[in-house]
Amino acid sequence: MNISLEKIDDYRWLIPQTGAMHVPGLVFANRELIRSIQEDQSLTQVVNVAMLPGIVGHSLAMPDIHWGYGFPIGGVAAFDMDEGIVSPGGVGYDINCGCRLMTTLLRGDDIHPFMKEKDLVSALFRNIPSGVGSRSPIHLSRSEENQVAVMGAEWAVKRGLGTPRDLERTEDHGAMEGADPSVLSERAIKRGHDQLGTLGSGNHFVEIQVVDQIFDPEKARQFHLFEGQVTVFIHTGSRGFGHQICDDFLKEMSKSAHSGHASFELPDRQLACAPLTSDLGRRYLAAMACAANYAWANRQILMHWTMEIFLKTLSLRPEELGMNLLYDVCHNIAKKELHQVSGKATMVCVHRKGATRALPPGHPLLPQVYRPTGQPVLIPGDMGTHSYVLAGAPGAMERSFGSSCHGAGRVLSRTQAVKQAKGRAIHRELEDRGIFVQSRGIRTLKEEMPEAYKDISQVVDVVVGANLATKVARVRPLGVIKG
């Protein structure tokens, strides 16, 4: 399908509302990125999303957009609570896939000997369960799993795997309201029982970094970031638990649509959805919240274990390491939020699939500590390239339902990347650049090689140019572990 685009300005492109679309599409991109965006099906998917009932504003596309299952990855769409729908495809299989950034008191030189000898990377690799089929040392009983599903990160903190300060610096305080384990299938429960505290595989990682550029000294100071500082990024989600929940509800919603309960024709089966006012829609949101909370507990536990590994490998006391959580964001979620729709404050259900919330300074949902600065927006780069720390800006609330990009976005599929990487030793190429990688799967390194992703600096420049967020700092990788 040839999708026509109208340029609004250097960073925004309109897909005019035509045919069965209820709203126009809006793509955040520059001239160069829009060319690559037009090469896959992602714009067709933006148009398909615009056909869903109750959508308000625009069907949005972030600059890191690429095609996904139903909704594109990098897609944002908000739905009226009375007339609109909720779609598991608009959240993604990996519910609350997200990331957190930890700061330390260390400088890159302090850990250089441990990076050169690969001690720190190896210690993380040995002790953080990762890779296909990995199992956690934590085996949850049924009642414990229900508690995790409701309490989220607090479950881990109550067991000594963190502090209340961590919860303050986590989106939604590390637990979404409305989680109800009674709506979960036995299969979801089964898949979740021994995966809490595992990294997973694919593009999930723990990365040791150094801050190599400060863009906003004042905000960096308030985020406790300084040039040359060692930071750590963790990127993972709700594991098999979340995947099963998405699968369960996609199938149930698909069946419901087929049996004539839907009042419209789905442009794509993967867009199976249910009215927000329906029992099915409510059950999905309750189950999705369970998965979101599981993911926050997961990242909380992995952060604590990472800190312990740093302390032991570097022989430091906690006050010498000073590892603290800057913030934790999710980038696959659906949330009920208050936004301006046609000039009126309206509660809508915002779907962010491969997109990050970006609240501006003063927003009431922000913890006090970040009201002056705006929300930290964490943008992990692909393996081997920079990641960014941004701060939410007012334009996000005006233009994108408080949303920003989530990463670099793929330009090559995993299969294409493996083909292009044939004969290359990706880990050696990275080592030549001073980045030490350990991965359980050789295929993973090829799938995740830098050329498989868009240029993140361009993606970030568009977000900044469109006033969705401002740049605070940039970090570069020193070491990575992947599943």
Added chain:
Amino acid sequence: MGIRVTGPTLEDLFKNAAQSLMEIIIKKRPAGKRSLFSLSVTGDDLPDLMVRWLGEILYLFEGDSKVVMDMDIDAVTETRIDATVHTVPFNPTLHEVVTEIKAVTYHRIEVVREKDGWQATVIFDL
């Protein structure tokens, strides 16, 4: 990642699709202590049935740690499949896992009759 499989009959198509799925996940599948059990899946139409069928095969591995080695398709219609599935317990020291498939998607799902039989296209979430 996805598969495109063919088969002269629907039974062959569904069997080939399941075996292709397992071959993507696990490189080496040496025999272990075999179990047999019956698996029945229903769907709204052939594409939906294919997604649900492969979803069940995937769940046997992801949820029950069972590796599907072989199967006999007892009966298949446009909305139902009955099969006897042969599995062995997953053993990480014996079974080399190559690719993690997280879900069987409806994305571009297609099950069509061709001149010489049937063809199916299925995309997996990795």
